[in-house]
Amino acid sequence: MTPPIATTPAPDNTVAPDVGARLSRLLESFVTHRGLHHAVATIATGDGTLRWSAACSPAGSDDPPHAESPFFTASITKRFIITLVVQAHERGELDLSAPITTYLPAETVAGLHVLGGVDRTSEITVRHLASHTSGLPDYFEKRRGGPSLHDQLRAGRDQAWSFEDVLRIVREEQRPHFVPQDLTAARQKARYSDTGFQLLIRIAEAATGRSFAGLLAERITIPLGLTRTWLPGQDRPVPLPLHTGQHQVELTSLIESSNDVISTTGDLLTFQRALLAGEPFDHAGSVALLTERRNRLRNIPILRYGLGTMFFNVGRLMTAGRSPLTLVGHSGATGTWLFHCPELDLHLAGTVDQTHGQALPFRLVARMLHIWR
Numbered sequence: 001m002t003p004p005i006a007t008t009p010a011p012d013n014t015v016a017p018d019v020g021a022r023l024s025r026l027l028e029s030f031v032t033h034r035g036l037h038h039a040v041a042t043i044a045t046g047d048g049t050l051r052w053s054a055a056c057s058p059a060g061s062d063d064p065p066h067a068e069s070p071f072f073t074a075s076i077t078k079r080f081i082i083t084l085v086v087q088a089h090e091r092g093e094l095d096l097s098a099p100i101t102t103y104l105p106a107e108t109v110a111g112l113h114v115l116g117g118v119d120r121t122s123e124i125t126v127r128h129l130a131s132h133t134s135g136l137p138d139y140f141e142k143r144r145g146g147p148s149l150h151d152q153l154r155a156g157r158d159q160a161w162s163f164e165d166v167l168r169i170v171r172e173e174q175r176p177h178f179v180p181q182d183l184t185a186a187r188q189k190a191r192y193s194d195t196g197f198q199l200l201i202r203i204a205e206a207a208t209g210r211s212f213a214g215l216l217a218e219r220i221t222i223p224l225g226l227t228r229t230w231l232p233g234q235d236r237p238v239p240l241p242l243h244t245g246q247h248q249v250e251l252t253s254l255i256e257s258s259n260d261v262i263s264t265t266g267d268l269l270t271f272q273r274a275l276l277a278g279e280p281f282d283h284a285g286s287v288a289l290l291t292e293r294r295n296r297l298r299n300i301p302i303l304r305y306g307l308g309t310m311f312f313n314v315g316r317l318m319t320a321g322r323s324p325l326t327l328v329g330h331s332g333a334t335g336t337w338l339f340h341c342p343e344l345d346l347h348l349a350g351t352v353d354q355t356h357g358q359a360l361p362f363r364l365v366a367r368m369l370h371i372w373r
Contacts, residue, residue: 005031006059010042010067015052022371027056030364031352037243038065041350042265043368046273053265058246068264070228071240071351074332076268077260078197082130082308083280084204084215086289089126090282094207096127096289103203112136112167115176123180126203129196130307131188131293133181138193138299139166140333143173149254153333154356156242156249161257166198177298190295190305197308201259212259224274229263232256242334244355251355260332265349268338272329272347276340291328302362312339314366325369327362337361344373 007024015023023043031039038057044050053067088094095102100109101122113121113136120135128134140149152159181188201212208215213231221229230236232255239262241248242255263271274280278287294304294311304311314325327348329339335357338349348368352360 003058003060005056006064007054007056008064008066010051010053013052013054014050019371020052023052023368024054024056026364026367026371027054030367031056034352034360035245036352036354036360037246037248038240039350039352039364040065040067040069040071040240040265041348041364041368042067042269043346043348043372044269046345046347048273065240068228068266069240070237070262070264071336071353072232072242072255072334073261073263073268073338073351074258074334074336075194075260076263076330076332076336076338078308079271079275079330079338080216080220080261081197081200081204082290083220083275085126085130085200085308086286087219087280087282088204088207090286094126094203096130097125100124100126100129100199100203103206104199108167109199111171113176113180114171115179120176120180125180125183126200127183127307128180129200129203131183131295132190132192132196132297132305133183133188133295134193134196135176135178135180135189135191136193136195137170137174137176138191139169139174139195139198141174141299143169145169145173150333153251153254154244156244156247156251156355158249158251158253159257160253163198163202166195170195188293188295189298191298192300192303192305198259216261220271220280224271224279226263226267226271229261229267229271231259231261236262240351240353242353242355249355268349269347272338272340272349312362314341314362314369322370322373327365331358331361333358335360337365339365341369344369346372 005028040055042053055065057064124134178189290309291306297303312327327339331337335352335354
């Protein structure tokens with residue numbers, strides 16, 4: 001018999017009791033009906049005066065999650081990566097318009113984008129990678145040589161890989177989807193690709209002479225006081241475990257290979273507020289670079305994408321007939337989310353820690369917004 005789900009609200013919640021009770025019931029119902037093990041969620045106003053945060057899990061668990069439990073953020077990390085890239089652009093360490101071969105040896109990246117017998121790798125710029133407009137395949141997706149990394153994740157099978165493995169998979173087991181796009185055109189093809197952001201990490205490292213971990217610490221986590229945000233492999237608290245449904249899986253190698261950060265909802269909201277205010281940047285206009293374009297993603301058509309930034313429209317069907325809303329931020333494959341709703345000036349972050357959780361954040365967040373407003 002499946003144990004009942006219990007919710008543990010944060011002790012410092014400031015929302016009205018009836019709103020908090022409705023959000024708690026929603027979280028419990030979502031976990032129960034979706035067959036999940038647990039969930040952690042936070043929603044707060046832009047100024048932080050109103051906030052609700054909670055975790056829910058099977059009642060009587062030996063080590064239940066709490067509202068500030070650290071978790072694997074998955075592709076929310078792209079928000080951190082693009083921040084580092086724009087910072088480096090501001091400082092003259094790299095140029096968003098420069099070909100990637102400016103920063104990475106030609107022999108390292110040669111043959112990554114061969115379409116119609118023509119190698120177009122040298123046409124790919126830093127901005128192409130950040131906006132998913134390069135046409136490069138996603139090394140996590142389908143390949144000729146065996147199960148994809150998405151398949152491994154969904155099945156709960158652990159696997160390690162290196163940057164060299166990423167390049168080999170793209171060259172030998174996949175093919176590009178389209179040519180690098182004309183970034184001056186009114187409309188551009190875009191297709192989500194984790195490959196591009198693995199390349200961006202190496203470009204940032206090469207351009208600055210610092211490691212990814214060092215850049216995160218020196219330019220984001222320390223300046224912003226994010227004391228509970230770090231990369232896997234460090235001697236830090238164990239994050240919430242991933243699950244397939246209610247079955248726990250151990251994916252230590254996969255998590256460490258991904259270059260995605262561990263964080264908490266509190267740190268993520270602090271980071272998002274700072275990012276929207278332009279605090280990590282030297283120039284007031286730099287934050288606008290992240291949202292200057294909104295290309296529809298061909299492999300995730302419900303989403304549009306800027307530079308390291310997702311856009312999701314919460315339509316009238318999801319808001320029970322009320323006016324549509326927009327979510328700006330990022331989600332992750334394991335059911336993680338970090339979004340800002342500009343129409344309501346609300347910040348939302350959380351996780352369900354599922355190996356097949358890509359769609360879950362959008363369904364839950366839409367219902368949370370409905371209760372809040």
